Amino acid sequence: MNYTKILGILLILLGVLFIAFPLFSAGVVSIMAGVTLISFGLVVMFNAFSLWSMATGRSILELIMGFLLVILGFMFFVDLAPLAFLTAYNFYLIAIILIVIGILGIIYGEGTSKWASALILLLGIILFIMGILSITDPLFIVILVGVCLIVRGVIFLTLGNAFDTIDRFENN
Template sequence: MEPNKISGILSILLGLIFIIFPVFSTATLSIFIGLSLVFFGIALIISGFSAVNIIIGILAIIVGLVFVFNISALSFIFGIQFYIIGILLILGGIVGLLSDSGVSKIASVLIIILGIISFALGGFSIDQPLFAVILIGVALIIEGIGLYLE
């Protein structure tokens, strides 16, 4: 099986887990956000070996690892995590649109839209962390479908 199909299946499964089990503590959500950013970064790096893909992918992986391993320090700034995810989704979608790899342009546009929505709803995530889980789940499913169909 091709790496894109495996990445797609893993993204879809992780997205479904986010949507099916949305009510976790902030610490658990930070771990999932970190892991999704790590997977997102890996998918960006795998999708095309351009300098922009590699830079944004490495940035997403580093931020994801910080969220995974430094949970107690980041649990009180959940809203900022939401903004960071929005920015990374927007950048990843733009890279998908501009790259010549086989990334689906429709999936890239949808990821940009979800990034904008994520960024716009950042303030609400302090009161309702469920928004972050659902948007991340939907973004992972869309990205996974795009990767699988390549």
């Protein structure tokens, strides 16, 4: 059994766990994000102190940024709301961009397909709805991640041999 099939099975199992235990999974994701932010904040603060004599202004900005990262990291330990807010913010940002591109493509699209622009607009609307869902129900994000893990696992299981063939072809 090659590594892509093993990875596919692991991703499917992880996706099922995310869907079966969404609250626990959301907590794990939130804690991992918190640990990452706290670690990054401490590294930035350490870097600020190491550069203090050469660039005081930059060091002060890095200290402030590191402190804010540590605070944000602790917020992820306490509540799932920061995770939901940041995810929803990303959905909204991408949704607005896609909606504008879709509308402009429909109105002014010379040489571009009106259908493609309509699909981009539809995708933007779907992402906007996903942003609303992730703010109203933070567990939506975890279930979405679980579904994505399962899909990715199935892809690795079914196309695993194709990935190996591509790797062998590239190595020759």
